[in-house]
Amino acid sequence: MSDKVLKTEGQKKVKAEGVKNNGWVTFRNSMSGIFSKLSKAFLLPIALLPIAGVFLGVGATIAANTDQGSFGWYLGSVMNQMGDVCFGNLPILFAISVAIAYTEDSGVAAITAVVGFLVLNGIQRGLITTDDSVTYKLLWWNSIPAASITQNVGITSLNTGVFAAIFVGAISAIVYNRFHKTQLPAFISFFSGSKLVPIVVFVAVIPLAFIFMFVWPGIAIGLQWFGVNSGKLPGGVDSWIFEIIERSLIPFGLHHVFYAPLWWSEAGGSISDTFLDTYLNKIAESGVINLEKLKADFSPSFFAALGLSDTGTAQLSVVRKAFYDTFDSSNLWGTMGDQTIMFAVLAQKTVKFTDIAQMGLNLGRFQSGKFGFMLLALPAAAVAMWLNVPKENRKAVMGIYFSAAFTCFLTGITEPIEFTFLFLAPWLFYGVHMPLASISFLLMGLMQVHITMTVSGGFIDFIVFGLVPNQMGTNWYHALWIAALMAPCYFFAFYFAVKYGKVMVPGRDTSSGEAQLFKKADFKAKKGGKSSKSEDQIAKATKIIEFLGGEANIKAVDSCASRLRLTVVDSSIVNKDGIMSLGGATGIIAKGDSVHVVYGGEQEVIKPHMREILAAQRAEKIQK
Incomplete structure (x- = not known):
């Protein structure tokens, strides 16, 4: 074969490999963008949870400690229900949020998602039957457990957590993006444009409803198996594994996608599964239950609610019915997911966290560990990094470190600290922070700390969900000594890692002028610049667009x-250094077609300015 032929075939092979690789890269980047938007969509309903959680936790505590019928009791009950209704309707909130996230905040897509969610659940309601309210039938599934059936906005349907809602939101977004500008023939033109979108979704969710009816009961069995058996791992190991994975996804913004099934589905455990598959097997050795031993296992309020005698024995069937009735009357029997169950427990006063732990479900195993490193440890790491700054520069950058430390302590928002060292030295994140954070989860799981949260494990959540409802058996005191133990571990680990690893944290590299950059905005304000704050933000948004490659990019x-x-x-044409030079950002992630600029709250002001500027630039471009 001639050299020319070999060269031609080699070029064809290289070209084919290039096409193949480009196809894979395009697919990977596309999926990265999709999941990035999905992660952002999760934050919209999650942003509601802090205030709802405060009302639920504080309200439940007030109601539990005041006489029924008194002003305090009514106040607590109202506050409790105000918070509980938000957590009870998370699925429809997620449907709306996903639709909004993929349609540039379209209100039409949001109301379309509500329509789709109602129709999907209505279809299921028409086909679900039951004989005893304990097991249900749906199509060929003849023994669906009660935990797999729930009330979605008052409609008896499959308990899919937020999964079905996510698909409904996605379909609503796709239909909106495809049909909201569609012009129909004149005789039905009234239904053109945005009016057509909910009509199409009304029909489009029909196959989705049947798909979930076909496959979800089987999926639920798999999630149930995981939820039950992960809880049987040696103390704290399940929490330790969870945090290794969850923290490793932080840099990509995908951690919300990971913990969703553990917080809001059977994968995070369920009351009925734990009782039927774990505790019942533990006490059912002879079929006759020793009531004195049973009483010793549980809190007085829970055992009293069971309505069983203090002494003697009882048949297993009697005990089983007593447990079911008690959990059902407290609206706990069908609850599932680590966070969902914990908020359901806070919404009543009969069952304690310790009662459920005695049954074999360690509530908080996928949440409580955050308090161990967010309250004191990461703030200590910030102080350690600051102490590595030369003395002459410390005052200039003190505000950066200590404001980030206080934010982490108070609210549990860690990214200002995490991204400071993540982008300067990723090995600090993966080699120091992630292992220590997972140890915090291991210790919290081992000590069975039952403190839930809304977004992150800061001091506010610790007070509301740890100290205030302490009568529920939160074991909050263990969280304090674990946090106190983790603080010096973080401090010395980061101090010596930064010092001997020569990590150029902000203010340490005097030749870069980085310390001065952090003072730029303050310097302009001090000089009495005439530009208003709004004008400065518009100018900054304009420069960001420029550094991103312009409107066309x-x-x-x-x-x-x-x-x-x-x-x-x-x-590849994004000027990262240019964006960073504008100040306020602690790091930039660019992957595929996604670019994430990490701020500490300023992004909420920059976003609307950028959208307005881009809209004006594009309108001007069309006119030309």
Whole structure:
């Protein structure tokens, strides 16, 4: 074979490999963008949870400690129900949020998601039957347990957690993006445009409803198995594994996607599964239950609610019915997911966290560990990094470190600290922070700390969900000594790692001028610049657009709790240094067509300015 032929075939092979690789890269980048938006969508309903959680936790405590019928009791009950209704309707909130996230905040897509969610659950309601309210029938599934059936906005349907809602929201977004500009023939033109969207979704969710009816009961069995058996691992190991995975996804903004099934589905455990598959097997050795031993296992309020005698024995069937009736009357029997169950427990006063732990379900195993490193440990790491700054520069950068430390302590928002060292030295994140954070979860799980949270494990959540409802058996005191133990571990680990690893944390590298950059905005204000704060923000948004490659390179602008989330045509032309030079950002992630700029709250102001500027630039471009 000639050299020319070999060369031609080699070029064809290289070209084919290039096409193959480009196809894979395109697919990978596309999926990264999709999951990034999904993670952002989760933050919209999650943002509601802090205030709802405060009302639920404080309200339940007030109601539990005041006489029924008194003013305090009514006040507590109202506050409790105000918070509980938000957690009880998370699925429909997620449907709306997903629709909004993929349609540039369209209100039409949001109401369309509500329509789709109602129709999907209505279809299921028409086919679900039951003989005893303990097991249900649906199509060929003849023995669906009660935990797999729930009330979604008052409709008896499959307990899919937020999963079905996510699909409904996605379908609503797809239909909106495809049909909201559609012009129908004249005789039905009234239904054109945005009016057509909910009509199409009304029909589009029909196959989705049947798909979930076909497969979800089987999926629920798998989630149930995971939820039950993960809880049987040696003390704290399940929490330790969870945090290794969850923290490793933080840099990509995908941790919300990971913990969703553990917080809001059977994968995170369920009351009925734990009782039927774990505790019942433990006490059912002879079929006759020793009531004195049973009483010793549980809190007085829970045992009293069972309505059983203090002494003697009882048949297993009698005990089983007593447990079912008690959990059902407290609206706990069908609850599932680590966070969902914990808020359901806080909404009543009969069953304690310790009662459920005695049955074999360690509530808080996928949440409580955050308090161990967010309250004191990460703030201690910030102080350690600051002490590595030369003395002459410390005053200039003190505000950066101590404001980030206080934010972490108070609210549990960690990204200002985490991303400071993540982008300067990733090995600090994966080699120091992630192992220590997982140890915090291990210790919390081992000590069975039952403190839930809304978004993160800061001091506010610790007070509301640890100290205030302490009568529920939160074991909050263990969280304090674990946090106190983790603080010096973080301090010395980060102090010596930064010092001997020569990590150029802000203010340490005097030749870069980085310390001065942090003072730029303050310097302008001190000089009495005539530009208003709004004008400065507009100017900054304009420069960000420029550094992103201009209007033509930007496809979408969005934000989450601490990041400006951008979708671009080509991330390789993004000027990261230019964006960082504007101040306020602690890091930038560029992957595929996604660019995330990490701020500490400023992103919520930058986003609307960028959208307005881009809209004006594009309108001007069309006119030309």
